[in-house]
C-alpha cells in the first residue's frame with residue numbers, strides 16, 4: 001500500500017467525513033438514520049438493521065489468528081479464533097517465523113468465517129479495529145495490513161488497538177452482554193484495578209473513564225500502569241515449567257489440571273520479593289527455583305522418560321499424562337501454581353488498596369486458571385471487593401475484545417491513517433508514579 005500525498009488526503013477526507021457523520025447523528029438515533037427506505041430490503045435480513053455500529057476486529061499479535069464482529073461494543077455476533085498450538089507445540093513455545101506464515105494462511109478464511117457466521121457482509125461493517133501492538137511484529141503486520149487494506153477498499157474507518165487494552169475491554173464486553181441477556185451478574189464498575197496476565201504480559205493498570213459520562217461526548221478511557229513484570233510473564237513461567245517437566249504446550253492449562261492431584265503446600269517457594277515498586281512482578285526466580293528442585297534429582301529422569309513417551313503420542317489426555325507423573329512431580333506443580341497465584345493475587349489486592357478502588361478485573365490467558373479464579377471468588381466474598389473475569393474464551397487471545405475496545409475509539413473519532421504500523425513494544429498507560437498515585441517504592 002503506497003503512502004503518497006493523494007492517498008493520505010483520501011484518508012483524511014474519509015476521517016473528516018466519519019467525524020461529520022457522528023456529529024450529525026448525535027442528536028438523533030443513528031438507528032433511524034441507517035434504516036433508510038432504500039436499504040430496507042437488503043437490511044431486513046441482516047444484523048446491520050438492528051445495531052447502530054458494527055465493528056470488525058482483527059487480532060494477530062502472537063499465535064492466534066482471530067476475527068470477530070461486535071455490535072455497539074456490547075454484543076458478539078461472531079468470534080473466530082484459529083489457534084496455532086499444534087504448529088508450535090513441538091517446539092514448546094511460539095516460533096515467530098512459523099507464526100507469521102500461519103497468520104498469512106489463516107487471515108482471509110478467518111475474516112470470511114467471522115462475516116458469514118455473523119451474517120454480516122463486510123460492506124455492512126462500520127469500521128475495522130486491528131491490534132497494532134505489543135506482540136511479534138511479523139505476526140502483527142499480517143492482521144494489521146489486512147485490516148488496513150480492507151478498510152481502504154471498503155472506505156471504512158480504521159482504528160488501531162493496544163492488545164492489552166483489548167484484554168481489559170473483554171471484561172466490560174462480556175459484562176454488558178450478560179446483563180443485556182438478563183443474567184444476574186454484578187455490573188462492572190469503574191474505576192477498576194485490572195490485572196492483565198498472559199503468556200506475554202503481566203501488568204496492573206488503573207482503568208477509569210477519562211471524563212464523566214455525558215450525552216454530549218463519547219466515553220473515553222484512561223489507563224495508568226501501576227506495575228508490570230520485570231522479566232517473565234506469569235503465563236511464560238507456566239509454559240517454561242511445563243517444558244522443563246515435559247508436560248506439553250501451552251503449559252498453563254495442563255498445570256492447572258494436574259495441580260489438582262498435588263499438594264500445594266509440599267514445596268515452600270517463599271514470597272517473591274521486589275525492590276522498588278511493590279506492584280511489579282518477577283517470575284523468573286520462581287521458574288529457576290523449580291529448575292533447581294528438578295535438576296540432578298529423580299524428577300529429571302522422570303521428565304525425560306515422559307518426554308519420550310509424549311513424543312510418540314499426539315493429544316495426550318490429561319488423565320494419561322497424570323499416570324506418567326510421580327506424586328513428587330504433582331506436588332511440585334501444585335506448589336508452583338500456588339506460588340504464582342498467591343503472588344498475582346497479593347499484588348493485585350495491594351494495587352486496589354493503593355488506588356482505593358473496590359473493583360478488580362482479571363483478564364488474559366492466565367485468567368483461565370481455576371485456582372486464581374477460586375481465590376478471587378474467596379477474596380471477593382471475604383473483603384467485599386468486586387472481582388470480574390471474562391469467560392475462558394474471552395480471556396485468551398481473541399478479536400472480539402479488539403472490536404470492543406475499537407468501538408469506543410471509532411465513536412470518539414480516534415481514527416488511524418495510512419501510517420498505522422505494528423509495534424513490538426507498545427506500552428499502555430503512563431506509569432503511576434508520574435500520575436502521583438503513590439504506589440511506587
Ligand code: ADP
Nearest residue numbers: 062198199200235250252365366368369396397
Ligand atoms: P498472549 O500471551 O499471546 O497474550 P493469551 O492471552 O492467549 O496469549 O494467553 C496464553 C497464555 O495463557 C499461555 O501462556 C498459557 O499457558 C496461559 N494459560 C492458558 N490457560 C491457563 C490456565 N488455565 N492456567 C494458567 N495459565 C493459562
Ligand code: MG
Nearest residue numbers: 198364365397
Ligand atoms: Mg494476550
